[in-house]
Amino acid sequence: MHIVITGSLGNIGKPLTQDLVQQGHTVTVISSNPDKQREIAQLGAIAAIGKLEDVHFLTATLQGKDALFAMEPPNFEVPDHNEYYSTIAHSYVAAAKVTGLQRIVHLSSWGAHLEKGTGFITGSYHAEQILNTLQGVAVTHLRAGSFYTNMYSFADMIKHAGCIGANYGGEDRVVMVHPRDIATVAAEELTKQESDRVRYVASTDITASAAAKAIGAAIGKPDLQWITLSDEELAKALLERGMPAKMVIPLVELGAAIHSGAMRSDYDLHPPETMGTTTIEEFAQEFSVVYQE
Template sequence: MKYVITGSAGNVSKPLAEMLLQGGHDVTVVGRNPDNLKALVAKGAKAAIGDLHDVAFLTDAFKGADGVYLMLPPMWNSDDQKKESIVFAEGFKTAIQATGVTNAVFLSSYGAHRLDDAGAISGMGLAEKVLNTLDGVNILHLRAGYFYTNLLLSIDLIKTAGHMGNMFEIPDGTFTVVDPEDIARAAAQALTAGIKGHSFRYIVSDESGTDEIATLIGKEIGIPDLKWLRVPKEDFRNVLLSYGFAKGAANDYVEMFETLDSGRLFEHYVSSKATYSGTSIETFAKKFAAVYKQ
């Protein structure tokens, strides 16, 4: 079977491509930088080099595919991530219609039911809506939890300030967190086993909380009293701007984390009684420590 994977060699796309290659499938990986794809090409993947804004390029890449894995690229330079997410989704839709692809997996997020007040996550929900207008195409939206790998961004903060933190604090047992490799496994299973109709599935490895995360990571890195502190909104916004984020993108992330902090991103996950399984936060804490100590 032939599969096309967008997302270059990212945290989900790379292990997904590797899983499909190990299964003997024909895999094309889509990215803008050929250097990022060299390792996958060495393992047998084909590279399609281009921009996801380019619908003609996407159409050519999708030709002959039995299934495609779709994800929105980072939009740090965007003035409005919600609107740009719709643009990307419309491009995916056009390419799928033009090539007759019948199976698609889209990387979405917990909280995608909130279309107005969750920044980049609202953009994913709006993209789901666009893709669900495709007739005769089976689509599975993977509503993934908060990536474990995002926690690695706290390494410099721990080393310079002695604590972890972000613009939110989440009570223990309520924070949906996920290992990207668990997402990749779910995507590979869906693409190869078959998808029916339009649906979504929550992909959550564990349910944790910011205090528990700090405690477990602190234990593994030798700082047993490590704390998680909430970063003031304006400080967080200014940090993003200093990193080169567009003002609109920075505002979208602030909006997203405000809604995350309120707990509103978890409402649908809780009401749907979704289950979780995969890499535990305890296991990830050990992985975090290995990176921290490098």
């Protein structure tokens, strides 16, 4: 198969490209950064340099290809997050219609079943709805849990405050996943002709306290706690750190959805048959390396 990967060589794109090339597939990797061409070629893949919002570029890249791993790369500089996600999703739809693409595996998120109340995740909801309008294309949405790697954002807080704090925590359960485990599932799905419309991807389903305990053990802080702040406390802290209000509001909303259980309401009805192989303890060792640096 000839498979197109979006997301450049990020935490998912690189291991996904490696897996597919090793399996004998031809892989084209889309990146907006010309400097990535050499690294992409070194992995045995073909580089396509351009922007996902450019329908003409995307159409030319998808022409004659068998499958697409589609994602909306995070971009916190855009003024409207939902509009950004929708623009890229519409670009995928327009290109797929012209090229006759038969298979799309789309990176979405847990909580994407909700139209509102999930902060940044509402972008994934809108992208799913747009991609679902395609006729004759087998579309699967990989609703991934919170990335383990998001935990890196707590490193400074742990160092200076001695704890993890958010507007969810304690015994709140969080679905977490390692990007490598997403890549494994994506490689599996891309080589199928058809699949379920939605597939949840997770490495663990764990309480915030248990996650903090694993991280603490790895960094020499066995008593590390994950405390729950109010929405107001979190918003105030983020604003005081200089975070723009346009980012604070959706972050607080997302945390509140995790705390209330709304984020996981559909996940609990359709959990993965098999969890990813990367445990929280294994990720904690990766966290420790970054933390020490």
